[in-house]
Amino acid sequence: MIDIKDLTLGYSSRVVLKNFSAHITAASITAIVGSNGAGKSTLLSAIAGAHTPLSGSISIDGKDTVTIGAKEFAEIRAVAQQSHSYWMAYSVAQILHLGHESLATSHIEEVAKSFGILEILPQSITALSGGQLQRVEIARAFMRDLPLVLLDEPFASQDLASQEALIKRFDEERRNGKTIVLVAHRERSSLAWCDQIIDLGQ
Amino acid sequence: MSVRGRRYLLVAILLGISGFALYALSVGSAEIDSPWKHIFSPSLQGASHDVIWDIRFPRVLAALLIGAALGVAGAISQAATNNPLADPSIIGTTAGASFGAAIAVILSIASIGTWPVTLFAFLGALFASLATFAASRSAIQLVIVGIATSALLSALVGLLLTIADRPDARSIAFWSLGSLALVSMSSISLLAPVVIVGVIVAWYISQRLDLLALGDAEVRFLGKNPQRMRLGAFLIISLLIATAVSTVGSIAFLALAAPHITRFLIGPSNRPLVIGSAVIGAGLLLIADTAARAIVPPFELPIGLITSLIGAPILILVLRRSSEVWR
Numbered sequence: 001m002i003d004i005k006d007l008t009l010g011y012s013s014r015v016v017l018k019n020f021s022a023h024i025t026a027a028s029i030t031a032i033v034g035s036n037g038a039g040k041s042t043l044l045s046a047i048a049g050a051h052t053p054l055s056g057s058i059s060i061d062g063k064d065t066v067t068i069g070a071k072e073f074a075e076i077r078a079v080a081q082q083s084h085s086y087w088m089a090y091s092v093a094q095i096l097h098l099g100h101e102s103l104a105t106s107h108i109e110e111v112a113k114s115f116g117i118l119e120i121l122p123q124s125i126t127a128l129s130g131g132q133l134q135r136v137e138i139a140r141a142f143m144r145d146l147p148l149v150l151l152d153e154p155f156a157s158q159d160l161a162s163q164e165a166l167i168k169r170f171d172e173e174r175r176n177g178k179t180i181v182l183v184a185h186r187e188r189s190s191l192a193w194c195d196q197i198i199d200l201g202q
Numbered sequence: 203m204s205v206r207g208r209r210y211l212l213v214a215i216l217l218g219i220s221g222f223a224l225y226a227l228s229v230g231s232a233e234i235d236s237p238w239k240h241i242f243s244p245s246l247q248g249a250s251h252d253v254i255w256d257i258r259f260p261r262v263l264a265a266l267l268i269g270a271a272l273g274v275a276g277a278i279s280q281a282a283t284n285n286p287l288a289d290p291s292i293i294g295t296t297a298g299a300s301f302g303a304a305i306a307v308i309l310s311i312a313s314i315g316t317w318p319v320t321l322f323a324f325l326g327a328l329f330a331s332l333a334t335f336a337a338s339r340s341a342i343q344l345v346i347v348g349i350a351t352s353a354l355l356s357a358l359v360g361l362l363l364t365i366a367d368r369p370d371a372r373s374i375a376f377w378s379l380g381s382l383a384l385v386s387m388s389s390i391s392l393l394a395p396v397v398i399v400g401v402i403v404a405w406y407i408s409q410r411l412d413l414l415a416l417g418d419a420e421v422r423f424l425g426k427n428p429q430r431m432r433l434g435a436f437l438i439i440s441l442l443i444a445t446a447v448s449t450v451g452s453i454a455f456l457a458l459a460a461p462h463i464t465r466f467l468i469g470p471s472n473r474p475l476v477i478g479s480a481v482i483g484a485g486l487l488l489i490a491d492t493a494a495r496a497i498v499p500p501f502e503l504p505i506g507l508i509t510s511l512i513g514a515p516i517l518i519l520v521l522r523r524s525s526e527v528w529r
Contacts (some may be wrong), residue, residue: 048423050419050422050423070422070425070427071425072425073425074423074424074425075425077423078423079419079420079423081417081419081420084416084417084419084420086415087284087286088286088415088465088470089465089469089470090412090415090469090470090471094412094471095415095416098412098413098415098416099416099420099424140420
């Protein structure tokens with residue numbers, strides 16, 4: 001599914017990841033771990049196509065993330081960012097519909113239910129807790145049923161019960177053939193349910 | 203609020219504005235005997251008829267049209283930049299329009315109130331907003347660069363006015379503070395079609411701008427280009443602001459306040475917001491202009507003072523009551 005070759009990532013002032021290579025198979029869950037500043041989110045964002053590598057390449061099913069067309073890429077991967085701040089009081093239902101105009105309301109509600117946010121659909125997106133907001137973003141990422149889903153710290157604001165529920169959902173999606181790559185701020189020992197762990201170390 | 207509730211509210215506000223428009227025709231610096239007789243029988247001739255229908259009527263129409271234009275320009279600015287602080291005077295559009303119009307007048311290319319001035323104002327507005335747009339990479343940069351662009355262009359307008367040794371320089375200065383006093387029926391014939399077309403196009407493109415609430419990154423992940431989505435919005439803002447500024451100068455605060463007040467009443471979806479902001483903007487400017495000419499006749503208060511005096515308390519009240527929107 002994903003081939004990362006001799007990848008160097010960074011910003012104008014510093015390199016955060018150097019000559020990194022990895023392979024991620026389809027229908028698997030991969031966790032990216034490492035200490036603060038090790039480049040976890042930068043790597044995820046590079047796989048998502050939002051960060052251009054300084055050198056090396058990332059290809060998804062043979063397509064380079066730098067040269068692939070925006071429309072085509074949009075049909076391959078969905079991304080849940082850590083959290084985006086909203087200031088306009090759209091309802092949660094409206095936020096889930098945005099960009100998903102072709103999807104039936106029944107499908108949107110079904111996905112919302114599976115992430116435990118069905119009852120907050122009428123609420124304002126600005127009135128949610130951090131954990132709820134994060135689950136809305138994760139639900140959005142699974143809404144279009146794309147083959148690759150990238151999640152930045154999906155557990156950051158979740159209580160234990162919600163974390164367990166999320167892990168169960170990710171497992172279901174993996175069995176449905178989805179490839180999931182997530183950034184985790186957890187102990188390696190608590191990531192046994194993942195197929196692969198990419199440890200970026202210090 | 204439900205769709206039906208929104209419609210009732212909008213109809214109620216429209217009725218209120220219509221009633222106030224009639225009242226606005228009846229007040230002013232000229233003493234008129236039985237103004238209501240002339241308002242309800244426009245065919246009666248005489249001096250009173252002329253004051254009401256040739257002076258006050260175009261002014262009331264202009265207040266409604268320009269208020270609507272400012273409200274819609276503000277709503278589109280906030281949606282396009284995904285920023286509650288954005289209004290056309292912050293993203294550089296208003297200063298650009300003033301600059302374009304001032305160039306046209308000072309270089310004697312055209313005189314105030316004619317369409318070439320509007321064209322120059324439009325080009326100035328477009329240039330300033332596109333420059334702001336090109337120099338910034340994110341919504342927050344857009345606001346900071348816009349403030350800088352506005353400061354630069356306002357300074358240039360000030361310099362032009364100081365250097366220009368012309369009898370009408372004073373009137374340009376007056377008009378750069380904003381006033382509806384120079385409006386005539388011929389201004390309306392330019393104003394009305396441009397504002398109506400501008401509001402319709404704004405309404406049409408506004409639904410797509412909802413997507414920008416998700417943030418630029420998510421919009422790109424959906425395969426769309428957020429900057430390209432903004433481009434159309436900036437064209438419409440420039441058109442509406444150029445028309446307003448070239449006819450009545452820059453009017454403070456309304457474009458910021460009207461969309462926030464409307465959002466409090468009917469929610470954030472951009473299509474209803476555009477229509478609502480047009481109505482609220484029209485109503486606020488009509489009230490402000492009527493107050494400006496009715497409080498101390500025969501003198502006129504600067505309209506920008508009144509829009510701030512009326513708009514600011516309403517805006518603060520609205521924001522205090524909508525804690526769900528602003529956390």
